[in-house]
Amino acid sequence: MGEVGKGLTYEGAGVSIAAQDRALAEVKRLAKSTFTRGVLSEIGGFGGLFTLEPENPSGAVLVASADGVGTKLKVAQMAGLHGTVGEDLVNHCVNDILVQGARPLFFLDYFASGHLEPGVAVQVIEGLARGCRGSGCALLGGETAEMPGFYRPGEYDVAGFIVGSCRRDRLLRREDVTVGDWLVALPANGLHTNGYSLARKVLFEALGLDIGSEVPGLGRTVAEALLEVHRCYLAAVAPLLDAGLVTSAAHITGGGIPDNLPRALPDGVGAEIRLESWDEPALFRVIRDAGRVPEDDMRRTFNLGVGMILVVAPDRLGAVLERLVPHGPAWVVGRCVAGAGVRFVGERRA
Amino acid sequence: MGEVGKGLTYEGAGVSIAAQDRALAEVKRLAKSTFTRGVLSEIGGFGGLFTLEPENPSGAVLVASADGVGTKLKVAQMAGLHGTVGEDLVNHCVNDILVQGARPLFFLDYFASGHLEPGVAVQVIEGLARGCRGSGCALLGGETAEMPGFYRPGEYDVAGFIVGSCRRDRLLRREDVTVGDWLVALPANGLHTNGYSLARKVLFEALGLDIGSEVPGLGRTVAEALLEVHRCYLAAVAPLLDAGLVTSAAHITGGGIPDNLPRALPDGVGAEIRLESWDEPALFRVIRDAGRVPEDDMRRTFNLGVGMILVVAPDRLGAVLERLVPHGPAWVVGRCVAGAGVRFVGERRA
Numbered sequence: 001m002g003e004v005g006k007g008l009t010y011e012g013a014g015v016s017i018a019a020q021d022r023a024l025a026e027v028k029r030l031a032k033s034t035f036t037r038g039v040l041s042e043i044g045g046f047g048g049l050f051t052l053e054p055e056n057p058s059g060a061v062l063v064a065s066a067d068g069v070g071t072k073l074k075v076a077q078m079a080g081l082h083g084t085v086g087e088d089l090v091n092h093c094v095n096d097i098l099v100q101g102a103r104p105l106f107f108l109d110y111f112a113s114g115h116l117e118p119g120v121a122v123q124v125i126e127g128l129a130r131g132c133r134g135s136g137c138a139l140l141g142g143e144t145a146e147m148p149g150f151y152r153p154g155e156y157d158v159a160g161f162i163v164g165s166c167r168r169d170r171l172l173r174r175e176d177v178t179v180g181d182w183l184v185a186l187p188a189n190g191l192h193t194n195g196y197s198l199a200r201k202v203l204f205e206a207l208g209l210d211i212g213s214e215v216p217g218l219g220r221t222v223a224e225a226l227l228e229v230h231r232c233y234l235a236a237v238a239p240l241l242d243a244g245l246v247t248s249a250a251h252i253t254g255g256g257i258p259d260n261l262p263r264a265l266p267d268g269v270g271a272e273i274r275l276e277s278w279d280e281p282a283l284f285r286v287i288r289d290a291g292r293v294p295e296d297d298m299r300r301t302f303n304l305g306v307g308m309i310l311v312v313a314p315d316r317l318g319a320v321l322e323r324l325v326p327h328g329p330a331w332v333v334g335r336c337v338a339g340a341g342v343r344f345v346g347e348r349r350a
Numbered sequence: 351m352g353e354v355g356k357g358l359t360y361e362g363a364g365v366s367i368a369a370q371d372r373a374l375a376e377v378k379r380l381a382k383s384t385f386t387r388g389v390l391s392e393i394g395g396f397g398g399l400f401t402l403e404p405e406n407p408s409g410a411v412l413v414a415s416a417d418g419v420g421t422k423l424k425v426a427q428m429a430g431l432h433g434t435v436g437e438d439l440v441n442h443c444v445n446d447i448l449v450q451g452a453r454p455l456f457f458l459d460y461f462a463s464g465h466l467e468p469g470v471a472v473q474v475i476e477g478l479a480r481g482c483r484g485s486g487c488a489l490l491g492g493e494t495a496e497m498p499g500f501y502r503p504g505e506y507d508v509a510g511f512i513v514g515s516c517r518r519d520r521l522l523r524r525e526d527v528t529v530g531d532w533l534v535a536l537p538a539n540g541l542h543t544n545g546y547s548l549a550r551k552v553l554f555e556a557l558g559l560d561i562g563s564e565v566p567g568l569g570r571t572v573a574e575a576l577l578e579v580h581r582c583y584l585a586a587v588a589p590l591l592d593a594g595l596v597t598s599a600a601h602i603t604g605g606g607i608p609d610n611l612p613r614a615l616p617d618g619v620g621a622e623i624r625l626e627s628w629d630e631p632a633l634f635r636v637i638r639d640a641g642r643v644p645e646d647d648m649r650r651t652f653n654l655g656v657g658m659i660l661v662v663a664p665d666r667l668g669a670v671l672e673r674l675v676p677h678g679p680a681w682v683v684g685r686c687v688a689g690a691g692v693r694f695v696g697e698r699r700a
Binding site: 019020022023026027030031033034035036038039041047048049050052060062064065066067068070071073074105106108109110112118119121122125126128129132133136137138139140141142143145147148149150151155157159161163165197 | 369370372373376377380381383384385386388389391397398399400402410412414415416417418420421423424455456458459460462468469471472475476478479482483486487488489490491492493495497498499500501505507509511513515547
């Protein structure tokens, strides 16, 4: 239900903060009213936790998460390229349970359109299957809904549900994080699946680009830049989990670093993020400049090039960075400090 | 993935049967390409089956299903009554895994709208929570997506995902059904969540009714008749499963008895349904007559008052009907015969 909070606070135009807070409190209360003995998670994690063996401290825990692709779908539909949004969705889901310590078991999809075009549906499912194969996750089922009048011609929505598992005593616990732990960043592969409403506004309206136009200074078209596939961090992070080298982790999705990193930290621990530690990908600069987007909005809307942050104890930092070498760039992006929330320090590198 | 087949063949206006068949075959091939050792189900069941213990013949099997509410949502949105569609969704999901022999463990939702109205979202989640509490199912999480431009003002879509469990040696197996087994019907509570596009067309267009109009001869308004909550069969059927009295079962959803009952029967076994065995609820007569809907379309679009069918061996029929007494009406609706598919015999009672 943490995801509900994200939705309720996203943009928020026309909805009072007080109304949002009341709704979120009510949703939490309603969800809690259903909790059974198997539920291990408090509301707000990246995935929900359920055990079939409440008495077994090392029993298997199921970790589940639901996600959508958001308005990245609109870009795919404008471009007529439906083959990658399924992979975006699976990877998003895999990452959400990975930051709890879990590996994927199976995935189900929900695909809804006004009038089903079999060719489009097959392309979307090809993407889902590719993502699932890449993560050793079974595409176990799904629902295809035809809802005349709900979706415009050519438009569809797609949601995904994942279930993974983790031994209960191997779950990542934010309570284990302490001041002084290092924050290790793994790069994002474009916008992933967040911030598309704002990005589309800037690129199509402020800059007047078409889906096939080249983004100024990028050497890539709008479609290419915006449809880059949400990276899956399973291959890079699973060996670290096996070796017990990671204390906690955050998947940087809607809300950016400021909203997601604190979900991986306990009360009393905040984060200092060093802006000079990475080169922000050029696409974010284009959006910031062309849209004159305030820095705080940039940080709360986009991943800014950081797709996942691992929390690592000082004596494990070397081992973590060493094992990440074969998986591409990784860097120390900051450190855990006393306090709360995220503080950005230093100068951004453009 | 059986659900995909349902979607691909639903109505089908403008889509050639050959294109549908090719797409469905492709979807099956794609899903199979992802199957891992834990997958037990072939495509086409009411829920997907996954085991964490592939070697254990009596280990726990996870049974998962995804569903939507379909255009019943449009009725809720017209009526401004958002408090029951969540319960519809949970009950639909619970029934889908119940017919495999499973009890619910947890549920996740996906709620999407163009602009989030917290009051509406809370009403929908109240329904989800009520449904979950009624089935001892934990509402473990969800995703709330705000997708400007995808949904009209006041409209939203909601999908659900359930995971239940069953001991592997207690799963219902359609292979165990034999010619001569009885078919026991449990009544539906209205349209459940299927056939709303056709029902709305007839009631609003052919009959010119408003959402608040009384349905001729029903003594209830359109909103009351169409928003009746999808019945949950858990309380009635779970004791029968515990006692090992049911061989197989079918949840009668989109596609009606002709498309759903065969999913509970093995090759070489068909079903004979006795039309005189029940009084069809009046709402179906109104739709049939006012819409001049051909009988075959009625049978393939609506449940016609039969929400679930249990397949019962002759020597267990008495015990089954006896135990169903406290749960309301139940009747012998037909029998398994040699052959394939469903044959309706006798005269419908109006």
